[in-house]
Amino acid sequence: MQPQILPIPFHFDSNKVGEVWRVPYQKCAADAELWAKEHNIQPAYLDQKRICLLLIDVQNTFCIPEFELFVGGQTGTGAVDDNKRLCEFIYRHLGLITRIIPTLDTHTAMQIFHPIFWINAAGExxxxAATSITSADIEQGIWTVNPAVANSVANGDYELLKQQANHYVKKLSQDGKYPLTVWPYHSMLGGIGHALVSAVEEAIFFHNIARQSQTQFEMKGENPLTENYSILRPEVLLGFDGQPIANKNTSLIKQLLEFDAVIIAGQAKSHCVAWTIDDLLTEIQQVDVTLTKKIYLLEDCTSPVVVPGVVDYTEQANATFKRFAEMGMHIIKSTDSLFC
Incomplete structure (x- = not known):
C-alpha cells in the first residue's frame, strides 16, 4: 500500500528545534483538529496496521546544546539535526503512526551514577563523565560509597548500601556491560532538562490531537541502585542477596511485540537507543525471531555519544546497528518511503 505522505504544517519552524520554548497547547490542538479535517486523517483506532513510534530520551538534557549531556555526534550538532528530521517525519507520516511512545530518562541526585554517591579518601x-568506577577501584579504596547518602537511599544501612554498590559494579563486568560511568547530574525530575525538546513535544502533541491517540510516556532511570539505559530493563535486576532491586518493563515489551511495526529513534545511538533495541531483540528471540522484520530503525534520527578528544562511540554504534540489520531489522532514513 502506498502510504499517505502529508505536507509539513505551517507552524513548524526548523530553526527553533535547538531551542527551549513553551508549546501553545490550545492553539496547537485547534490547528491539529483542522489539519485532520483538511487532510482526511482518521482516528488512530481505525488503523488496520498499528504502527508505533518509540522515541528514546528526546529530552533537553541530551538534545539541546549547552545542556548536560548534549549528543553532538561527530558533526557537533547531531541531536538538533536528528530532531529536525524527526519532527518532519512525524508530520509527514501523521496519518500512519498509530501511537507515539516517548521515553523519559528520569533521575534524582542520589543515584549510583551521580557524583554525590561516591567519595575518595579526601572526601572528594x-x-x-571522566570517571568510570571498577571493582578494582573499590577494592583499592580509590572510591567508596558516600556514607551520607545511606540515609536517603538505604534507610541508613551503610553496610547494606556498600554491598549493593560493590555487587553492582562486579555484575556489570560479569555481564560484559559498560563499566559504571559517573555522569553529570542530568534529566533531573522536575527540571527543564527532563522535559521533551519543545519542537518534538509540539509534534507529538499535534499527533495526539490529530489522530486522537493518547501519547504514552514511559519513565526510566528512577531506581537509585542501577543505571537504566534501556527502557525495557535496568542494567542489573538482582542485588547481592538475590533479591530484586528493579524489574523489567514487561508490559511495554508485550505491547511493542503486538504492534504491526515499531519505528525507533532518539538518543543516544550508542547508549540508550542501542540498549533498548538490544533488549527488544532478546525478547523477540525468545518468542519468534521473525518478529525482527517489523522493527524499523530511523538511523538519521539518532547520533552516538562523541566527546572530542575524549571518546567517540561512532564505530561501536554503527557496528551494533549493523548487527541489528543482520538479525532482520530494517535500517531506514526519515525520508524513505514507509512500507510498514
Whole structure:
C-alpha cells in the first residue's frame, strides 16, 4: 500500500528545534483538529496496521546544546539535526503512526551514577563523565560509597548500601556491560532538562490531537541502585542477596511485540537507543525471531555519544546497528518511503 505522505504544517519552524520554548497547547490542538479535517486523517483506532513510534530520551538534557549531556555526534550538532528530521517525519507520516511512545530518562541526585554517591579518601566526589568506577577501584579504596547518602537511599544501612554498590559494579563486568560511568547530574525530575525538546513535544502533541491517540510516556532511570539505559530493563535486576532491586518493563515489551511495526529513534545511538533495541531483540528471540522484520530503525534520527578528544562511540554504534540489520531489522532514513 502506498502510504499517505502529508505536507509539513505551517507552524513548524526548523530553526527553533535547538531551542527551549513553551508549546501553545490550545492553539496547537485547534490547528491539529483542522489539519485532520483538511487532510482526511482518521482516528488512530481505525488503523488496520498499528504502527508505533518509540522515541528514546528526546529530552533537553541530551538534545539541546549547552545542556548536560548534549549528543553532538561527530558533526557537533547531531541531536538538533536528528530532531529536525524527526519532527518532519512525524508530520509527514501523521496519518500512519498509530501511537507515539516517548521515553523519559528520569533521575534524582542520589543515584549510583551521580557524583554525590561516591567519595575518595579526601572526601572528594568523582569528576563526572571522566570517571568510570571498577571493582578494582573499590577494592583499592580509590572510591567508596558516600556514607551520607545511606540515609536517603538505604534507610541508613551503610553496610547494606556498600554491598549493593560493590555487587553492582562486579555484575556489570560479569555481564560484559559498560563499566559504571559517573555522569553529570542530568534529566533531573522536575527540571527543564527532563522535559521533551519543545519542537518534538509540539509534534507529538499535534499527533495526539490529530489522530486522537493518547501519547504514552514511559519513565526510566528512577531506581537509585542501577543505571537504566534501556527502557525495557535496568542494567542489573538482582542485588547481592538475590533479591530484586528493579524489574523489567514487561508490559511495554508485550505491547511493542503486538504492534504491526515499531519505528525507533532518539538518543543516544550508542547508549540508550542501542540498549533498548538490544533488549527488544532478546525478547523477540525468545518468542519468534521473525518478529525482527517489523522493527524499523530511523538511523538519521539518532547520533552516538562523541566527546572530542575524549571518546567517540561512532564505530561501536554503527557496528551494533549493523548487527541489528543482520538479525532482520530494517535500517531506514526519515525520508524513505514507509512500507510498514
Amino acid at each position: 566526589h568523582p569528576t563526572p
